[in-house]
Structure formats: C-alpha cells, structure tokens
Amino acid sequence: MDTAPPTPARGAAAGRRTAVVTGAARGIGAAVVERLAGDGWQVVAVDVCRDLPGxxxxxxxxxxxxxxAKRWPDTVVPVVADVRDQAALQDAVEVAHRRFGALDAAVAAAAVMAGGRPLWQSTDEEWDALFEIGVRGVANLARAAVPRLLARREPRSGRFVALASAAAHHGLWHLAGYNAAKHAVVGLIRGLATDLRGTGVTATAVSPGSTRTPMLQASADLYDLPDTAEFARHHLLGRLLEPQEVAAAVCWLCGEEASALTGTVVHADGGFTP
Incomplete structure (x- = not known):
C-alpha cells in the first residue's frame, strides 16, 4: 500500500522527475531506486514483498x-503490489501521479529465477512464475504507465525500461524457461517501441550479466555451486557485476540524454555478450 498520505502535486512544479520502479525491495531494482533518488528523482518503489509459488x-x-524508503524520506514512496495484478500496478502509477504530479519513467525490474533441470522436467508452477512475473509483469507495467507517459505535454521525453538478461541472448544450461522469458522481454520492448514511434516516449531493455544479488545466489543453488564467483568466468571483466553498475545503465536510459535509443538493448553484462 501507499504508506504516506496524499500531498499536493509538486514534482512538475519543482522540475523534478518521477519514476515507478518494480522489483524494488532489493537487488538491481533497489539499486535503481537509490540511484534515481540520489540523482534527484521522485520514485514510487513497488515490490510484492512475499514469497510466491514456483x-x-x-x-x-x-x-x-x-x-x-526511509533512506529517502519525501522522495521514495513504498507500494506493496504484485506485478501480476494489472489493477495494482495501475494504482501504483496513480500514486506517482497523485503524490508527484506526473510520471516521466517506468522501470520493470521485477523478475524471478526458476529452473535447474531440463525443460522437459520443468513444472508448470515454475513456468508460470517465470512468465507471469517476468513477462506479464513487464506488460502490465507498460499498460499502466505508458498512458501517463503519453499524457505529458509535447515535446515528451518519457522512458520505459525493462530488465532483460544475458539469458535473452544466450542459451543457458537447464534454464530454458528463464531463457524464453527473457527473450520475450526483449521482443516485448521492441514491439512497444514500435507502438510508441514518433511519440517522444522510448522503450528500451537492459541485459545484465551475473550480478551480485539474491537471484544470482538462487542460480548458484540451482547448479549446486558453492560460490556465485563461478559465474564470473562468462564475463570479459573477469568478475561479477554489482547492482549499482547495472543501475547506472538503467538510470541513464531513464534520462533525457538517452533520447536516441529506443527498441534496443543495452548489454550491461561485463562482456558476456560479444
């Protein structure tokens, strides 16, 4: 829920920009919120805040x-919502509009990891979690946020950014469902960008490599690896990425300087993808 009372719309008047970020409680999503807030943005931070089947x-x-949110009082508003619920994301977007007066960017960072076995041994519950959260959740945020982005006065500079993955560009062992979901995110972004042609609102994706997050630890557990450091061998950098490094790419895409990019993917993956 929106834990703060309604306040007069002040974001537009003060010249500050506003974003909605899903998957915001930790990992890359939290790093995006921190980076945006540090850069002067107002942020509605959304997370489901509970464990889910699959x-x-x-x-x-x-x-x-x-x-x-407490680290950024009056700047970050926490909202507990499930990205699988279109109405809940619509409400989160309205929180941004009511509290801050406008919406300038939306970041779809909510996703989960499941797998660790061949595709033919995977379960419907795992498949549903991957696609309902990692793909439908992106689409639901777009359906909720894009009309508000388009409602801005021209010339617009709205931004929609989704977190894809290096798995959107490589086949990964025993992660066919995750591969498929992340490929779907890239396809969704390319289609959305085409729908937004000529509007001034852009749609892009960021494909991180192995980033030091709880999801990476879950990946290591699926492979029975003792340490996430094993994943660094895929990176030309020779090390794991930090969430703040990926967030820097996401937040740059949210800014006006990224106006030339739409319908494309930024590979913040340490050189995993040539």
Missing amino acids: VGYPLGTEKELQAL
Missing part, C-alpha cells in the same frame, strides 16, 4: 522496502 527461494520483504 520460486524456490525467499523474495524481497516489506521490511527491506520500507528501509529503502
């Missing part, structure tokens, strides 16, 4: 989401 590891918590 996901074999703990997800972010309301305590983590509230702690993030």
